[in-house]
Amino acid sequence: MRTLHVDVAIIGAGTAGLNARRQVEKAGRRALLIESGPYGTMCARVGCMPSKLLIAAADAAYEVRGAGRFGVRVPDGVRVDGRAVTTRVRAERDRFVGFVVGDTEAIPAAQRLRGRARFVGPSSLEVHSEDDPDEVVRVEARAIVVATGSAHVVPPPFAAIRDHIMVNDDVFNLEDLPASLAVIGTGVIGLELGQALARLGVAVDLFNASRFLGPFTDPEVQRVTRAVPIFLAGDVSGHRAVLHEAADEGQIAGANAAAWPDVGVHERRTTLAIAFTDPQMALVGTPWRLLDLATVEIGEASYDDQGRARIAGRNRGLVRLYAERQGCRLIGAEMFGPHMEHLAHLLAWAVQEGMTVQRALRMPFYHPVYEEGLRTALRELAAKLQVTGECACEDTAEAPGA
Numbered sequence: 001m002r003t004l005h006v007d008v009a010i011i012g013a014g015t016a017g018l019n020a021r022r023q024v025e026k027a028g029r030r031a032l033l034i035e036s037g038p039y040g041t042m043c044a045r046v047g048c049m050p051s052k053l054l055i056a057a058a059d060a061a062y063e064v065r066g067a068g069r070f071g072v073r074v075p076d077g078v079r080v081d082g083r084a085v086t087t088r089v090r091a092e093r094d095r096f097v098g099f100v101v102g103d104t105e106a107i108p109a110a111q112r113l114r115g116r117a118r119f120v121g122p123s124s125l126e127v128h129s130e131d132d133p134d135e136v137v138r139v140e141a142r143a144i145v146v147a148t149g150s151a152h153v154v155p156p157p158f159a160a161i162r163d164h165i166m167v168n169d170d171v172f173n174l175e176d177l178p179a180s181l182a183v184i185g186t187g188v189i190g191l192e193l194g195q196a197l198a199r200l201g202v203a204v205d206l207f208n209a210s211r212f213l214g215p216f217t218d219p220e221v222q223r224v225t226r227a228v229p230i231f232l233a234g235d236v237s238g239h240r241a242v243l244h245e246a247a248d249e250g251q252i253a254g255a256n257a258a259a260w261p262d263v264g265v266h267e268r269r270t271t272l273a274i275a276f277t278d279p280q281m282a283l284v285g286t287p288w289r290l291l292d293l294a295t296v297e298i299g300e301a302s303y304d305d306q307g308r309a310r311i312a313g314r315n316r317g318l319v320r321l322y323a324e325r326q327g328c329r330l331i332g333a334e335m336f337g338p339h340m341e342h343l344a345h346l347l348a349w350a351v352q353e354g355m356t357v358q359r360a361l362r363m364p365f366y367h368p369v370y371e372e373g374l375r376t377a378l379r380e381l382a383a384k385l386q387v388t389g390e391c392a393c394e395d396t397a398e399a400p401g402a
Contacts, residue, residue, distance in 0.1 A: 003138040006032040008257040012147035015041045020145045023254030036116040039104040040097040046169040050093040058199035080201045082177030143257035188275045218288035218334040224318040270352040282344035285332030285351040299381030301373040303337040308368040314338035321377045328356040357381045
């Protein structure tokens with residue numbers, strides 16, 4: 001058994017592990033990256049990128065089918081070529097994966113180890129090599145970062161029909177679209193893939209133990225979501241389980257591991273979660289379930305009759321903004337409607353910068369745009385907060401259909 005001595009051992013070569021390694025390198029420490037499976041992040045292989053490829057095809061089919069409402073006639077209707085769709089998804093997915101694999105394999109070989117690691121001490125690992133099944137490598141490290149990701153679990157009641165069950169990873173290896181599909185669970189991943197496949201002509205049924213869809217905690221936004229016979233979806237399955245959060249957590253873990261034992265508290269970015277459904281779903285900052293309703297005010301705007309949304313035939317949804325009564329600072333939002341991915345970023349920046357409602361209303365708003373819905377909600381907040389004196393609102397702009 002050979003022994004390797006390193007400053008930081010990192011188990012897992014996904015997004016978090018790669019970012020941890022970068023931080024260790026920046027700190028001038030020696031890192032060892034350990035991976036038992038294929039290189040390539042979950043995002044590239046079975047997550048963000050291939051799912052958006054499938055959604056892009058689904059959106060194209062949906063837009064063509066709906067062209068008639070704008071007076072655009074499609075005489076021959078829409079025919080989805082399932083094999084062409086899945087071929088493009090696989091090809092582009094492999095292209096994205098290739099970039100990540102190339103970057104990972106560019107790391108010096110001495111800093112990478114292929115095999116399955118197990119702890120044999122507080123700072124000691126044994127790695128059973130994948131290149132040589134008879135070789136076991138002992139790794140002694142000053143600190144260890146565990147970034148192994150997650151794995152699918154098929155609930156025991158479904159064990160008898162396991163051969164007929166796909167997990168979401170399997171969707172991106174399909175050679176053709178199925179005629180029908182049952183989606184168990186209306187979390188954001190199931191909703192996203194379910195809606196995309198439905199728009200591509202697959203007969204999709206969704207099953208869930210609860211009547212709620214997606215990640216929302218605000219009961220009013222839940223009510224609007226529940227009222228919509230469509231399929232919704234998103235990217236999160238757990239606490240901040242999205243790529244940019246994994247990247248941040250990897251950097252934080254890597255920096256603390258490199259500095260061990262002098263670890264520090266790192267400021268996290270404002271929580272931002274987006275579900276790429278139609279309508280889109282987004283959560284920013286503090287969710288409704290964590291609000292102290294005695295200390296906050298809530299402003300809302302319906303998108304059912306919002307100007308730009310009505311023009312585009314996408315007039316459905318609700319935005320709810322949360323602000324502190326003391327100080328009038330924006331702290332969060334839950335949003336359901338068209339193009340929420342863009343509005344969510346604006347709000348996340350505002351929340352992270354500690355922007356007040358008054359300050360946000362002094363920002364420019366063009367007309368007609370989806371962002372005017374934010375102004376409507378901000379105006380309601382300003383009225384509820386009764387801002388006066390030095391905090392007086394300077395929003396005087398008026399526009400029709402805002």
